[in-house]
Every structure is written in C-alpha cells, then in structure tokens.
Amino acid sequence: MQKEDIIAGLKQALARGESKEEAVQSFVNAGYSAADINDAAATVLSSAQEKPKPLPQSTPVANAASTGSVQQLPKPTSLFSAPESPAKTESQKAGVSNGMKIAILVAALLVLIALGISLFFFNVF
Numbered sequence: 001m002q003k004e005d006i007i008a009g010l011k012q013a014l015a016r017g018e019s020k021e022e023a024v025q026s027f028v029n030a031g032y033s034a035a036d037i038n039d040a041a042a043t044v045l046s047s048a049q050e051k052p053k054p055l056p057q058s059t060p061v062a063n064a065a066s067t068g069s070v071q072q073l074p075k076p077t078s079l080f081s082a083p084e085s086p087a088k089t090e091s092q093k094a095g096v097s098n099g100m101k102i103a104i105l106v107a108a109l110l111v112l113i114a115l116g117i118s119l120f121f122f123n124v125f
Helices: 001-014 021-032 034-050 060-067 089-093 098-122
Strands: none
Touching: 001 021, 001 034, 021 034
16 A cells, blocks of 8 residues: 555656656655655656657647648737726616716715714604
C-alpha cells in the first residue's frame, strides 16, 4: 500500500513539473523508506518511458492548407474587455433611469419616516 501511495505522489509531482530528485527527496523528508521510494521511482520512470508521447493536434491552418478550404478562427477575447451592453429594457426606452427610480424610492421612504416620527411625538394615534 505504501508503494502505491509513493507511486501516485511521484506521478503527481512529475505532472506538476518537479524533477525526479525533488519528488524523491520530498518522500525521504516525509519518512518513507529509501527502498520503497527507489522501487516506486523506478516503476514510475519505466511506465513513463513506455507510454508514447501524444501527437500534436493539427491546427485549423494546417487543415486548410491540406484541404484547400479556409476555416475562420475564433476571435480572441480579452479578460479585461468590457462586456457587450444588453438591449435596453422598456423602462430605459421610456426614459426612466435607474437613478431616478432610486431617488423616488428614497424620497418616499423619507416621507414615511417623517410621518411616523411626527405621529410618535405628537401622540396622534
């Protein structure tokens, strides 16, 4: 079971870009036995050498050159570009802005608060 854990950890470390020596040293520092670490490292390295490297995928430009047709590449987007504005709502078309709606609501709320305070102090109810 320990050897399987070491194998899994070595594979993860190599996938993250660590060197074999760094990955092995981290297991030594964690207290695993050197024999188990070396066996696991040999297993990982032999399985990595047996796997064929993936072939690079062909690009749309290469496909276009071989077939004679031209494909349109997607437009690159920027992380910092502003989103496109959505279509205007009915209230925006009518000319009532969100700021005006908020101002009306705040004014109505102030009137209600003033009415409540005056009723409380003058004991009208």
